Amino acid sequence: MTSVNAQIKRGSAELAVLTLLAEHPLHGYEIAKQIEAQTGGVLCFDMASLYPMLHRLERKNWVKAEWKTLSNGRRRRCYRLTPSGRKQIAPLRAEWRAFFQALERVTGFQNA
Amino acid sequence: MPDWKQIVRKNLRVLRACSPELTEELAAHLEDSYEALLCEGMSPEVAFQRAMGPIEGRRRVWLVMRFLKEELMTRFIREAALPALLTSAAACFFHWALALDHVRSSVIWLVGGQLPLWWWCLLPIFGALGALLSRRKRGSRAQRIAASLVPSAIMGILILLLFAIGFTLSGLVNHFGSVSARVESLGVGPPGFVVIPAFFSLMGAGIAEVSTKKFGRLT
Numbered sequence: 001m002t003s004v005n006a007q008i009k010r011g012s013a014e015l016a017v018l019t020l021l022a023e024h025p026l027h028g029y030e031i032a033k034q035i036e037a038q039t040g041g042v043l044c045f046d047m048a049s050l051y052p053m054l055h056r057l058e059r060k061n062w063v064k065a066e067w068k069t070l071s072n073g074r075r076r077r078c079y080r081l082t083p084s085g086r087k088q089i090a091p092l093r094a095e096w097r098a099f100f101q102a103l104e105r106v107t108g109f110q111n112a
Numbered sequence: 113m114p115d116w117k118q119i120v121r122k123n124l125r126v127l128r129a130c131s132p133e134l135t136e137e138l139a140a141h142l143e144d145s146y147e148a149l150l151c152e153g154m155s156p157e158v159a160f161q162r163a164m165g166p167i168e169g170r171r172r173v174w175l176v177m178r179f180l181k182e183e184l185m186t187r188f189i190r191e192a193a194l195p196a197l198l199t200s201a202a203a204c205f206f207h208w209a210l211a212l213d214h215v216r217s218s219v220i221w222l223v224g225g226q227l228p229l230w231w232w233c234l235l236p237i238f239g240a241l242g243a244l245l246s247r248r249k250r251g252s253r254a255q256r257i258a259a260s261l262v263p264s265a266i267m268g269i270l271i272l273l274l275f276a277i278g279f280t281l282s283g284l285v286n287h288f289g290s291v292s293a294r295v296e297s298l299g300v301g302p303p304g305f306v307v308i309p310a311f312f313s314l315m316g317a318g319i320a321e322v323s324t325k326k327f328g329r330l331t
Contacts, residue, residue, distance in 0.1 A: 028137060029144035047141055047166045048175040051134070052182035059186070067133075077137045 013053055015092045016043060018085055021063060025080035028054060054079055062088055114160060116143045123167045127179055134179070142167070191251030196262035199242030203263040203309070206234050232312050238263065239316025247324060260317035264310035 016035050020026065026034065031054070032045040045053075057063045062085030068078045116139035120127075127134055142163050149159035166175060210231050242259035251259065 027140070029141045032141075033148075046171070046175075047138060048171070048178045051137065051141075052178050056182060056186075074140070074143070075136070076140050077133065 012043070012096065013045070013049070014057065015089070015096060017053065017057065018062065018081060018089050018092065021079055021081040022086060022089060025078045027068075027076040027078045029076075031079070057085065061085070114146070116140070116146070119164070120167065123172060124176060126176055134183070138167075190249045191246055192255040192258050195242045195245035195249070195251070195259035198245060199238045199259060199313075200263040200266055202241060203235065203238045203313075206238075207231050232308055235263075235309050235312035236316030236319060239313030240320035241316075242313070243317035243320040244324070247320070253321075256321065257314070257317055260313045260320075261310055264307075264313055267309065 016039075017031060020031060020034055020038075028047075028050055032050050036044040054063065054065070058065055058079070061082055063079045064082050065077050065079050067075050069075055117135060120135050120139045120142065124135070124138065127138075146159050146163035149162050150156065154162065165171060239260035242262065243256040246256040246259040
């Protein structure tokens with residue numbers, strides 16, 4: 001499994017979470033598991049990185065959290081994307097695309 | 113089944129200052145993690161040890177540091193420090209502006225009285241400004257009061273420092289007279305710059321508090 005630098009992880013984490021939440025609301029554990037599964041374990045969140053980030057996104061009003069009672073009777077704090085958060089996805093994607101294209105031009109990593 | 117809320121409360125006691133919801137949220141995460149490990153076929157003991165990993169040892173320290181940095185520092189800055197800074201800047205700016213020769217002469221010519229009096233009269237506005245800014249960021253009552261009182265607190269600290277320096281310089285001989293003279297020569301009088309402004313700022317914060325409670329629009 002490839003290990004990814006922490007700085008890159010941090011920068012990409014917001015985009016990954018917002019993209020995931022664009023599909024449907026999820027609670028913290030589900031977010032962590034789904035990102036881990038979808039990236040084959042390259043991006044994996046622990047509690048120390050996931051929740052501060054979710055709370056930061058909440059403060060920015062990009063996501064909104066609310067307690068929901070699941071079918072098994074347990075309460076979970078579910079995060080859903082706000083309209084303002086939805087608007088952030090396209091610029092963030094463009095930013096990352098530009099970053100990878102620039103990196104590709106320098107390193108030619110796609111053809112490597 | 114382990115009581116995850118209790119475990120989180122015990123292991124991450126310091127995080128209770130962040131938000132009461134945080135404990136429950138982290139406990140829910142650990143509970144899900146524990147159950148997923150059980151589903152993978154681990155024994156309850158091993159699953160418990162694995163689930164506890166993020167809140168034990170070095171990882172616990174890291175977790176607490178991250179939360180304190182993100183939650184408390186950010187909240188403190190938003191809810192108290194920034195409003196306080198803006199309030200102080202506004203109060204200092206108006207004090208400086210009023211002290212300008214042409215402004216001072218105009219103000220005294222127009223409305224008479226003493227200049228500090230007019231500055232004090234402006235202070236409830238800054239006190240209210242600090243309290244309202246803090247309130248908008250969901251600051252607690254203590255933070256709202258702190259935000260409005262910071263200009264006076266800063267002056268108080270400066271005056272105490274001046275006294276301390278004065279004591280050192282005068283070698284504790286005739287210190288009161290020399291320090292007072294030094295402080296007065298700088299145009300700084302403790303009651304005029306600390307106690308009275310604090311009272312006026314607090315009055316502004318009180319007015320803001322009462323009016324926001326009554327009209328409830330500014331929150």
